[in-house]
Amino acid sequence: MTALLDIRALRVELPGSPPLAVLDDVTLSVNPGEILGVVGESGAGKSVTGAAVLGLLTSPLRQVAGEIRFDGTRIDILPEARMRRLRGSEIAMVFQDPLTALNPVFTVGQQLIQTIREHSPMGRTAAHARAVALLREVGISDPEARLDAYPHEFSGGMRQRVVIALALAGEPRLIIADEPTTALDVSIQAQIIALLVGLARSRGVGVLLITHDMGVIAEAADRVAVLYAGRVAEIGPVAEVLLHPRHPYTRGLVGAIPRIGAGLEVLPQIPGAMPRLDALPEGCAFNPRCPLADARCRAERPVPRLLGAVQVACFHAEARQTDAAQIERPDA
Ligand SMILES: Nc1ncnc2c1ncn2[C@@H]1O[C@H](COP(=O)(O)OP(=O)(O)OP(=O)(O)O)[C@@H](O)[C@H]1O
């Protein structure tokens, strides 16, 4: 099967002397109907990964190596005009703050109908009917009436549903969702996650689900890529990675999974902080925080290895889980 999204050895740099690697050898894929979670601390490169797929790297970042394929076709080399057509039709995006995706001066109906007609030529009546159907699909009750409302008249969770309806208007095959629930009330987060999972299943849409929240990953993702300092530390099926995390960084994250909605920040519980781009250590980027680090980890960068269904970039991936129990939560 051709992956829907296939990122190979992607390298994104911040120019300078020397240039700094924001993403370094990132390889991951998303299949149709699959949710790939991308998780990692602030600054790990999650959003840059999503932006690279969308062709929306912000200046001065630039892709200097690697390939990004959508349904087998390279999209990282497409001219901007073609990329723009792809965005919002085949590849849609949902971001953290629904307000940035919505225009405050137009009703939700006007925005939906316009987007629908941009993507498939149809009359107003047909587009109106389609807008109603989309709002219903994303769980907005009384969609006929809600079409005439302005974005500010919706609650945060309902607004994010509208954004997802807008994303669906172009019949996308891939959705890049960057922290889609982070700005939402905790009780609403699970509903939006359930909506994304439902869409992936019912429409066969692939989702790249970016989040800093392992609880969201546990709830929604089929596979997960753990990013650390612009590198993939571990990638594999969620059940496997959460149950038997092999990278010490993943073990730290998983050791502190909050229940979804508990509103607990997980990541700061690993002692230390991710290094700055200009201060990456030699060898494994995680070594200064890793209880298993030895001389080799400080000198040599671990190449990702396949262990069962999981790919992991760690020399100590076979270490017994109890060895990693040294990575403790400060409050444990
Ligand atoms: N336009 C830019 N110019 C310079 N540096 C950038 C730019 N965009 C991102 N970076 C840097 O690239 C790194 C990765 O950023 P990115 O936004 O992908 O992190 P993230 O994993 O999404 O973090 P968060 O959880 O905070 O959203 C960070 O060090 C960030 O400072």
Ligand SMILES: [Mg+2]
């Ligand atoms: Mg981000």
